[in-house]
Amino acid sequence: MNGGGLVISLDFELKWGVHDVFRYGRYNKNLYGVRKALPKILALFEQYHIHATWATVGLLFAESKAEMAHYLRGIPVKYEDMRYAAYTQLAKVGENEQEDLLHFGRSLVEEIKRTPYQEIASHTFSHFYCLEKGQTKADFCADLYATKTITDGYIAPMKSITFPRNQVNKDYFQACLEAGYICYRGPTNHALYNTSKGRWLGAKKWLDSYFNLTGHHLVTFKDMQMAPLIDIRSSAFLRPYCSPLRVFEGLKIKRIKEGMLEAAKAQAFYHIWWHPHNFGKHIDKNLAILEELLRYFQELRSHYSFESYSMYEVAKLCLHPERGISNDF
Numbered sequence: 303m304n305g306g307g308l309v310i311s312l313d314f315e316l317k318w319g320v321h322d323v324f325r326y327g328r329y330n331k332n333l334y335g336v337r338k339a340l341p342k343i344l345a346l347f348e349q350y351h352i353h354a355t356w357a358t359v360g361l362l363f364a365e366s367k368a369e370m371a372h373y374l375r376g377i378p379v380k381y382e383d384m385r386y387a388a389y390t391q392l393a394k395v396g397e398n399e400q401e402d403l404l405h406f407g408r409s410l411v412e413e414i415k416r417t418p419y420q421e422i423a424s425h426t427f428s429h430f431y432c433l434e435k436g437q438t439k440a441d442f443c444a445d446l447y448a449t450k451t452i453t454d455g456y457i458a459p460m461k462s463i464t465f466p467r468n469q470v471n472k473d474y475f476q477a478c479l480e481a482g483y484i485c486y487r488g489p490t491n492h493a494l495y496n497t498s499k500g501r502w503l504g505a506k507k508w509l510d511s512y513f514n515l516t517g518h519h520l521v522t523f524k525d526m527q528m529a530p531l532i533d534i535r536s537s538a539f540l541r542p543y544c545s546p547l548r549v550f551e552g553l554k555i556k557r558i559k560e561g562m563l564e565a566a567k568a569q570a571f572y573h574i575w576w577h578p579h580n581f582g583k584h585i586d587k588n589l590a591i592l593e594e595l596l597r598y599f600q601e602l603r604s605h606y607s608f609e610s611y612s613m614y615e616v617a618k619l620c621l622h623p624e625r626g627i628s629n630d631f
């Protein structure tokens with residue numbers, strides 16, 4: 303019998319995930335900080351035997367600007383708002399990772415690959431927005447194809463996908479399935495999390511990270527039975543350390559610990575996610591929070607049969623509970 307567990311996923315994207323939001327280098331400190339934070343996150347995962355999913359933007363597998371341009375030519379997506387299109391950023395991209403630490407990430411992918419029990423998954427190739435006006439299913443399929451081609455032979459075929467800005471378009475699920483994916487991370491199961499629009503909703507989501515407004519959002523196999531892709535939905539976003547509001551940090555940690563405890567007792571899953579760049583500032587503070595959560599997880603693991611899982615491992619258990627986990631990545 304499966305006893306549930308902690309699921310962790312990270313959306314690894316560097317500048318490709320934020321170029322339309324932060325201009326004039328306003329977020330660069332966080333992005334440069336990923337170079338320091340990511341290896342330390344991996345070290346903690348190794349120390350605490352954590353299995354995690356790294357949903358990686360396909361462009362981060364590229365080794366040169368020419369390679370990026372080659373793949374992006376195959377995805378000529380015409381968003382109504384062209385700020386979203388990755389290829390509009392090419393002029394700002396350096397020749398390779400030595401020159402440009404914000405748009406390239408192959409050496410970091412290598413570190414993830416070297417760490418045991420880490421799943422490398424997709425966050426689309428070009429940080430593709432599946433619900434924005436102007437993009438089409440053909441564009442999305444071209445984006446899927448680019449990821450498949452650039453990763454072919456380098457890593458195991460990808461099985462899990464997380465959608466940029468959590469824009470889940472069910473019309474694209476069949477294409478994902480045909481490309482080999484079996485699961486995705488759906489948004490937290492509450493009306494508050496079904497849309498990313500609106501300042502008031504944003505404030506409520508923020509409050510929900512500190513005070514239990516919407517429940518613990520445990521994930522059970524029953525929730526996951528959604529053909530054709532399995533929804534390993536999110537329970538909580540791990541917000542970065544916030545210096546002006548540091549008095550609330552304890553509440554945030556407590557809220558997540560309570561969710562983990564409820565999941566352990568109910569033999570359910572608790573799925574937390576964030577971006578490595580969220581840890582790019584106040585790195586030590588954020589790592590200390592992560593370690594506190596992992597230490598608590600360790601306690602739960604010894605008191606309940608509460609384990610650590612990647613998204614793909616949960617999907618495999620959902621499909622074939624009798625087989626358990628096989629380590630095939």
Ligand SMILES: [Zn+2]
Pocket residue numbers: 313315319425429465466467
């Ligand atoms: Zn993203």
